Amino acid sequence: MEKVKKKKVPHTLVILAIIILCAVVLTWIIPAGVYERVENAQGVEVINPDSFKYIDKSPVNPIKIFNISMDGFKKASTLIFVILFSGASFNIITMSGALQSLIGVVSKKTESKEYLFIPILTFIFxxxxxxxxxxxxIGFAPVMVMIALAMGFDSIVGASIILLGGAVGFSTxxxxxNTTIVAQEIAGLPPYSGLSYRAVCFVIFYIITNIxxxxxxxxxxxxxxxxxxxELDKTRKLDSSSHDEFNSSMNLRKWLVITTLFGALGLIVYGGVKLDWKLEQTAVVFxxxxxxxxxxxxxxxxxxxKYFVDGAKKMVGAALIIGLARTVSxxxxxxxxxxxxxxSMTSWLNFFPHILKGPVLYIINIIVNMFITSGSGQAAAVMPIFAPLADTIGLTRQTAxxxxxxxxxxCNYILPTSTALMGILGATDIPYDRWMVFMGKLFGIWVIVGSILMVGAQIINLGPM
Structure with a gap:
């Protein structure tokens, strides 16, 4: 059979560079214009939607791109430090084996109880x-598949426990x-504000996904x-010898690590919501x-x-993406x-009934994510536009x-460019087309549920706190 050569997707930095060049070209084509900015009740600078006016063109010289880029990195510097330090601290926790052992222990205790096994594991992930x-x-995926097969399920169930559980936690x-705090910082919102509604979203998506x-x-x-x-599962032979870290038991040190983790996360949330902490304080906690x-x-x-530096190194790519994405705006x-x-987007969105404007923003973000799969990069690219856009179409910035x-x-769980999806499918030998047979209907449900929750956010006028 003739092998079909797969097209290699360009690196996110390359995609952003292309977008930047397109933006430069557009400054020579699109008429220039400005809105008047005013402070809202929370002290955040927002657009006065009735104040737009056209002004003289000011096209950008391509030679100035890197000057603008340096300014973008400067403005994103605090955010970059938060991401570097969070990656560093989580790498230390990962190297301790505490999270792996916790998952392994829960897996063993629930593997003979189908109604508990799946919901408990998806909740932990x-x-x-x-x-x-x-x-x-990704390294734990083959072990999860082995457990699922031993219980009479298929390999898709094993991979889904990680992918779908993780999807609910990450996407809400x-x-x-890397996503919410980046977006809120750009939108001028307090870190971790709106947490209660996103927690409700987590619960709703968790229940529907597990059903x-x-x-x-x-x-x-x-x-x-x-x-x-x-047919493929009947011939499956997975080796678990390289996953001993998930088979090790919890001990006092690992419980201390877990306690430290949740204590720090609780402190960050409390500081952001109650003490008006900025990103500098969050970086210190990490x-x-x-x-x-x-x-x-x-x-x-x-x-x-050593582990701190290694963890920070893993986040350098995300830091570069954030800085470069700021160049677009x-x-x-x-x-x-x-x-x-x-x-222009305001005029287009005004064709939709007000109650549908939130869901339309959601759909637009799905389309954007097909081109910029980095969460932090997408936030840095779209939020400078979507935050003021929300002002003009009558949505709160928290809704945006x-x-x-x-x-x-x-949509990271249907995109063949998603590293998480393709990494786990590759580790468990699940072909992408077989995954989509299972996943296509669920993604449609996610889109519908997400649209309803967007409408809910509009109805309650989801605010900064």
Whole structure:
């Protein structure tokens, strides 16, 4: 059979560079315009929707791109430090093996109880992925598949426990530094504001997703031949010898690490909501989290320093993406076409009934995510436009952040460019087309549920707190 060569998707930085060049070209074509800015009741600068006017063109010189880029990195510097330090501290926690052991223990205790096994495991992965990406657990995916097969399910159930649980945690954006906090900082909102409504979204998506997954699992257990993986699973041989970290038991040190993690997250949320903390204070908490978790795990100072640096290195790509994505809005601002774009989008969105404007923003973010799969990069690229756009179409900026969360997150589990999805499918030998047989209907349900929750956010006028 002739092998079909797959097209390689360009790196996110390349995609952003192309978008920046397109933005420069547009400054020479699109008329320049401005809105008047005023302070709202929360002290946030917002657009006066009735104040738009056209001004003289100010096209951007392509030679100035890197000057604008440096300004973008400067404005995003505090945010970049938060991401570097959060990656560093979570790497120390990962190296301690505490999260892996906790998941392994729960798996063993519930593997003979189908009605508990799936909901409990998806809940744990969901909670963890409120702060981390799903690709953290690519190494655990083969073990999860082995457990699922031993219980009479198929490999899709094993992979789904990680992917779908993680999807709910990541996509509802309750605590995620790389997505929610980036978006809120750009929108001028307090960190972790709107947490209660996003928590409600987490619960709703968690319940609906588990109903879908449990029904599928029980159907496959009763009639294995209905599985898209039926023939492939019959020949499956997975080696668990390289996953001993998930088979190790919890001990005092690991419980201390887990306690330190949840204590730090609780402190960050409390500080952001009650003490008006900014990103600088959040970055400091992540530094302390890394140090305390390292000592709790029994690491010496040199080990803590090594793991801290290694974790920060893993986040350099995200930091570069954020800085470069800020260049897009910088170019639009320099060419005075940002407000013109907002004015045009406002006119287009006003064709829709007000109650549908939130869902439309959600759909737009899904489309954008097909091109910019980095959550932090997408936030830095779209929120400078969507935050003021929300002002002009009568939505709160918190609603715009929620639309970004949903649009950025949920379609990562159908996109063949998603590292988390393709990494776990590759680790478990599940072909993409077989996955989509299972996943297509659920994604449609997610879109409908997300649209309803967007309408709910509009009805309650979801605010900064």
């Amino acid at each position: 969901g909670l963890i992925c409120t702060t981390q990406g799903v690709n953290t657990f 954006g309750t605590l995620n530094v 879908y997954l449990v029904r599928y699992a029980l159907k496959i257990k009763k009639n294995p031949e209905l599985s898209p993986m039926y 530094i302390w989290l890394g140090i305390l978790a390292g000592f709790a795990a029994g690491f010496n100072p040199s080990q803590i320093a 910088g170019v639009l601002d320099a060419g005075n076409i940002m407000d013109t774009s907002i004015h 952040v929620l639309a970004f969360n949903f649009g950025d997150g949920f």
